[in-house]
Amino acid sequence: MSLLVLGLSHHNAPLDLLERISLDASGRRDLAHAIAGSEHVREVVVVSTCNRTEVYAEAATFHGAIADITDALSGQSGLPRADLTERLGVHYEDGAIAHTFRVASGLDSMALGENQIRAQLRVSLHEAQAAGLTGSSLNQLFQQALRVGKRVHTETGIETYSSSLVETAFGAASQIVGPPVQTRLVVVGAGAMAALVATTAARAGYGSIVIVNRTYARGEALAFRVGGRAAHLAELPDALGAADVVVSCVGAPGLVLTASVVDAARAESQRPQVLVDLAMPHDIEHAAGDLRGVTRLGLDHLGARLRAVTGNPVVRAATGLVDTEVADFISARSVQAAVPTIAAMRERGATILAGEVGRLRSRTPNLGDAERREVEIAMGRLVDKLLHGPTVRVKELAASGRMAEYADALAELFAPAPAAESGAVTLPALAYDRPSEGGSSEVTGAASGAGDSERVAGVGPTAGGLTGAAGESDRGRAVEREA
Incomplete structure (x- = not known):
């Protein structure tokens, strides 16, 4: 039997495709059980985040496992098998081990060095363990990968060096609209990512911060913490018209900002505006970026900027540590x-x-x-x-x-x-x-x-x-x- 990783990530699929195949806990469970029914698969863990949907398996036969996992992915996502086959990334045995360790260390993430992926891997492993879908092979692989990921973040400083998506977005926005102290920021949402955006903006000294959220009380609580003000969701068009930078991180089904809403809100404005979409599925219609004076930055744009830091000594140190751990394992x-x-x-x-x-x-x-x-x-x-x-x-x-x-x-x-x-x-x-x-x-x-x-x-x-x-x-x- 052999280790096998098969799936889609930001390396081999556009974000709109990743959105279509992204799975919640119920979807991960259904996909894992469908794959576990294959005679060619002995163990299985399904990982699905905003950057990837991948199946980690202990395979009894290579080609049989590939075929059955592809069929299950197609059935779960509704994507034609042919569309999946031409994009699926495959990692086998030693390559599967190296890939798992890199993922757990944040070295394979769109936001290089990000720390959330370890928690996401841990949740996926626990889900599979609870369902009785793992054995010694995947348990050992994931537990060691999680340990290595923690070691990378503790010993190399990659988390403190590597720019986050938020910091990267703010850096790009400042090149267009000017320094933070002169910038009016609107944050749509009040969840964990929105809180990160707001606190990062407060530390950077943004001129004003407005939190727009469906539940006003949550938005108000976040606004109080960062010295901003809250607004009801119905006030979004007015807030949008006055903003220099808008960051949306709701991730709910359906669009939060359409091109027509943005266009109408900017009818009186001649200033440049940056729309940052940190959600999966995306919140801001892609066409909004085609409007005059509007720049839309999505996860794909920000990820490309972040990957440019891979030649840094801190990243090299993290990569060297992971390579050594992979060889030992x-x-x-x-x-x-x-x-x-x-x-x-x-x-x-x-x-x-x-x-x-x-x-x-x-x-x-x-x-x-x-x-x-x-x-x-x-x-x-x-x-x-x-x-x-x-x-x-x-x-x-x-x-x-x-x-x-x-x-x-x-x-x-x-x-x-x-x-x-x-x-x-x-x-x-x-x-x-x-x-x-x-x-x-x-x-x-x-x-x-x-x-x-x-x-x-x-x-x-x-x-x-x-x-x-x-x-x-x-x-x-x-x-x-x-x-």
Whole structure:
């Protein structure tokens, strides 16, 4: 099975298409369940924000998963499959890991370095977990990506350096209408984004701030916090006519400002005006930007401006941190994939050890318990020491991505004993006191140092040093160690 990310983002689709495919919580849930019904998909998380709608999946088969996810996206959005196919971005295995980490770090966002995406990923993961649609693969991927995203924002300063959409919009507006102190600002909406706009404007020293909102009390509360004034929604045309900059961030179905409303409000004005649309779906009709003296700035325009900062040292530092974390995660994932091979090696060693211990007991019935225990401990240590080197080497091969070159040889070398040799003799557990130094290393870490034992994803040392089942004996019997 393999990791797969498939979907649309601001990189490969225009904003009007992203608006059509954007999903709320109910839509994400329906899409996730539709995809989970595919025989080609084992785990699924659906992420849908103003910048992207993407499906993160653990796929049983690549092409089958691609086809079924595309069909589900088409069915959920109502977009023709052909329209989706020509734009869908696909990230596979290592590329899917890198993409997820970049998304969680804000390095793939339209507003480079923005911090909201982590909360959005976390919500999407929790939705999928609650529906039972995730397993170890996507859980590990998302949890590590979220950790890395937090680390990027904590350690690199990208959030403080990288201009927000609001700051970028104000910077562009000031080039057209003049400095903030001379600028009259109207903010349409009173939600979280509107609050960010208003507080940013207040810090920048805007000449006047008017908050227009459907619910007057909310608008009034926000206006009070920023030293502005509130207006009813019915007063929007008058406020619009007097404004130099209008920022709309409602995002409700339907347009908030049409070209005709803007044109009528500006009938008496000769001054330039900037309309900033921060909503998804968009609030301000695109045609409003064609009016004389009017400049419309949407998310696509602002995103293009923000992406120009990618060559900055802070962005390079954030990118380098993410790249290192991606490499570590891929290495750990490769080592984890080597668990079956390591388990087979240890199982083979346990089988041989159990057989030899059984043979020893049958041939030395008069050997004292103390002497027998010492011999069995020595045999267990010998097998452990012999397997330590190969175990470390298998981990190294997995971490370097070279396991495939040796898979067949390892399978042949550590094939289980022939079933015909199996019997059913129970061997009591041995009291084997194992040394502590270098004794345990998780399979997701690097190879352990020199020591007498290692623990590998549940295939850990037990009495005598190895877990094991059926073993060989010269009488054709198998010996099993008790749990």
